[in-house]
Amino acid sequence: MDHLNRLRQRLLIYTFGLLALEGLACVTAYYLLDLYTSLASPLAAAASLGAGLLLALAAAYTFSKLVIAPIRALWQAVLHLSPEEQGIPAPTLDNLNFGRELVTSLTTQIYQLVSVAEQAKTENIAAAHDLSRNFVAQNLPLPLILLDTTETIKFANETAARYVGIAAQDMIGKNVYMVLDMSFPSEATFDTWLKAVKSKSATAAMSWDRVRLNVRDNHPTRLFDLAAYYNRDNPDRNQTMLVLFDHTKRYSQDDQSVSFMALSVHELRTPLTLLRGYIEVFEDEIGKNIKDPELQGFMLKMHAMAEQLTAFVNNILNVARIDDDQLELKLLSEDWSSTLKSSIEMVSLQAKVRGITLKCRIARNLPAVGIDVLSIREVINNLIDNAIKYSGSSKVIKVDAYLSQEGLVETTIQDFGLGIPTSVMPNLFTKFYRDHRNRAQIGGTGLGLYLSKAIVSAHGGSLWVRSKEGQGSTFGFSLVPYAQLAETLKQGGDQEIIRGAHGWIKNHSLYRR
Amino acid sequence: MDTPPAGRKVLCIEDEHFISELYTRALTKGGYRVETIADGGAALRAAQTDNYDIILLDLMVPTVSGIEILRALRGAGRVPPLKAKIIITTNLEQHDDVRADIEKQADGYLVKAELTPRELIHFLDTVK
Numbered sequence: 001m002d003h004l005n006r007l008r009q010r011l012l013i014y015t016f017g018l019l020a021l022e023g024l025a026c027v028t029a030y031y032l033l034d035l036y037t038s039l040a041s042p043l044a045a046a047a048s049l050g051a052g053l054l055l056a057l058a059a060a061y062t063f064s065k066l067v068i069a070p071i072r073a074l075w076q077a078v079l080h081l082s083p084e085e086q087g088i089p090a091p092t093l094d095n096l097n098f099g100r101e102l103v104t105s106l107t108t109q110i111y112q113l114v115s116v117a118e119q120a121k122t123e124n125i126a127a128a129h130d131l132s133r134n135f136v137a138q139n140l141p142l143p144l145i146l147l148d149t150t151e152t153i154k155f156a157n158e159t160a161a162r163y164v165g166i167a168a169q170d171m172i173g174k175n176v177y178m179v180l181d182m183s184f185p186s187e188a189t190f191d192t193w194l195k196a197v198k199s200k201s202a203t204a205a206m207s208w209d210r211v212r213l214n215v216r217d218n219h220p221t222r223l224f225d226l227a228a229y230y231n232r233d234n235p236d237r238n239q240t241m242l243v244l245f246d247h248t249k250r251y252s253q254d255d256q257s258v259s260f261m262a263l264s265v266h267e268l269r270t271p272l273t274l275l276r277g278y279i280e281v282f283e284d285e286i287g288k289n290i291k292d293p294e295l296q297g298f299m300l301k302m303h304a305m306a307e308q309l310t311a312f313v314n315n316i317l318n319v320a321r322i323d324d325d326q327l328e329l330k331l332l333s334e335d336w337s338s339t340l341k342s343s344i345e346m347v348s349l350q351a352k353v354r355g356i357t358l359k360c361r362i363a364r365n366l367p368a369v370g371i372d373v374l375s376i377r378e379v380i381n382n383l384i385d386n387a388i389k390y391s392g393s394s395k396v397i398k399v400d401a402y403l404s405q406e407g408l409v410e411t412t413i414q415d416f417g418l419g420i421p422t423s424v425m426p427n428l429f430t431k432f433y434r435d436h437r438n439r440a441q442i443g444g445t446g447l448g449l450y451l452s453k454a455i456v457s458a459h460g461g462s463l464w465v466r467s468k469e470g471q472g473s474t475f476g477f478s479l480v481p482y483a484q485l486a487e488t489l490k491q492g493g494d495q496e497i498i499r500g501a502h503g504w505i506k507n508h509s510l511y512r513r
Numbered sequence: 514m515d516t517p518p519a520g521r522k523v524l525c526i527e528d529e530h531f532i533s534e535l536y537t538r539a540l541t542k543g544g545y546r547v548e549t550i551a552d553g554g555a556a557l558r559a560a561q562t563d564n565y566d567i568i569l570l571d572l573m574v575p576t577v578s579g580i581e582i583l584r585a586l587r588g589a590g591r592v593p594p595l596k597a598k599i600i601i602t603t604n605l606e607q608h609d610d611v612r613a614d615i616e617k618q619a620d621g622y623l624v625k626a627e628l629t630p631r632e633l634i635h636f637l638d639t640v641k
Contacts, residue, residue: 261606262605265604265606266573266604269624270529273532273604273626276629277532281538310627313626
């Protein structure tokens with residue numbers, strides 16, 4: 001109310017100024033009369049002085065009636081509005097003789113000004129509570145939504161509007177459940193929580209992971225973590241605050257690649273588990289009684305095909321891991337001779353059912369290699385599987401392991417079948433690539449070589465091919481001796497080396513079994 | 514474990530009937546006593562009795578999930594700790610970190626499609 005006080009002071013000064021002017025006028029009148037009367041008799045002088053005084057008094061009276069009354073009325077209006085002055089009534093303007101119109105208009109304006117000032121003040125207070133004008137709330141890079149006691153949206157910031165795909169003003173005033181259609185990964189949902197805390201607690205906080213926002217139209221589905229804060233006695237009545245942490249990118253990636261993959265793989269694996277189980281039961285319990293060699297062969301083939309299917313499922317998974325950069329290998333020191341033999345043993349059944357002989361030659365005294373056995377088994381499995389597929393009428397596959405001139409442990413798998421035309425060589429290690437000519441006759445997905453190359457590279461080795469059409473192909477891969485690998489990493493004492501699909505090396509203990 | 518492998522009691526929590534049938538047959542032949550429960554909630558109540566030496570736990574079972582069962586059985590709140598060994602038997606592929614988390618709480622993690630019933634018995638014979 002500073003401006004009112006200033007106005008009051010001004011008016012006071014003006015009033016005194018006017019009174020001083022009035023006094024000055026009186027004194028001047030007196031001196032003029034005095035000058036005139038000094039020429040006449042003292043009586044006349046006294047009379048004229050008295051007349052002058054009377055005139056001045058009359059002038060002062062009239063002046064005060066005419067001028068002071070309106071000023072007084074204005075002053076009273078100001079005092080009436082002043083918060084410091086109590087009990088001063090509003091001025092009565094009806095009995096003003098002079099300038100009533102002007103004073104009425106002025107007081108009206110004073111009252112208007114004050115009411116505008118008061119309104120501005122209350123609006124400022126309201127604005128401070130109104131988050132739509134709050135810079136921080138509005139520009140927070142997190143979707144923020146406030147709910148009142150009836151779960152009606154009281155505020156939604158710009159980020160929330162963009163996130164939900166509905167303008168903020170269209171969200172405000174609506175029930176939160178009408179605007180946000182959320183799916184939770186478990187039984188514990190936002191509404192069950194809110195119901196529970198409303199009846200039990202004064203304040204509560206809770207967060208949920210992987211909440212899905214179901215949106216209409218073709219707005220993309222959003223995935224986020226949700227945090228909610230409940231405060232029963234919030235003075236602004238905004239009881240519940242919701243903050244959304246957008247993880248759409250991360251979660252949808254999971255959903256599309258791993259979760260979809262996980263579900264498909266799960267669906268494949270369940271019948272596979274049973275198939276392998278039943279085959280084992282048959283082999284164990286009636287296999288010995290089957291005398292017909294053809295039926296025995298069928299039994300073996302069934303077994304081999306189930307193994308092949310299992311390997312294929314693992315291929316899909318590993319390709320997904322490599323593509324997501326999630327393949328992690330635990331490189332341990334392993335004896336290559338025994339690893340190779342046991343790996344060949346696992347695929348020998350598939351060769352056997354096709355009448356193919358695996359001829360294996362392993363050099364003596366090979367150094368221990370740094371490998372992730374499970375992954376390398378997949379490489380051997382894939383390469384031998386390919387050799388079997390492309391053997392044609394040839395019935396021999398050669399496997400050799402030796403120490404290369406560079407000091408690496410090299411393994412080759414050689415078939416004497418169809419061979420690879422030079423035109424397709426550049427695409428051989430591309431995902432889903434298969435030789436066009438043979439696509440109709442030879443099954444496969446084109447994942448095997450892509451996967452094998454990625455796995456060997458992740459081991460720090462290399463995979464190569466040499467082939468001549470009509471004469472067969474030789475695939476070879478090199479592995480790094482463990483000692484050399486450990487030397488490179490200068491982690492001599494560490495028994496475990498972790499590598500990713502793209503060659504980087506990690507030093508923590510995640511591993512695959 | 515004092516009880517010799519033969520006669521050890523196994524709770525098989527598995528909702529795929531064919532698999533539990535196959536496992537029950539193999540385990541019984543391998544000298545184990547087997548009880549199979551398909552429902553997660555019922556299985557959890559049974560497991561809480563701590564009347565078993567080994568629990569084979571599928572992760573995808575109805576009503577109460579395998580993860581929740583594992584958490585309930587291995588949670589810090591459980592006093593005294595469950596004496597049974599918990600072996601996860603699943604065909605579900607997990608993120609490596611999720612799997613590492615599960616493995617930390619369980620005594621074994623097996624992918625069903627990766628092993629035949631005979632191999633399962635071999636594995637359980639080594640679980641002490």
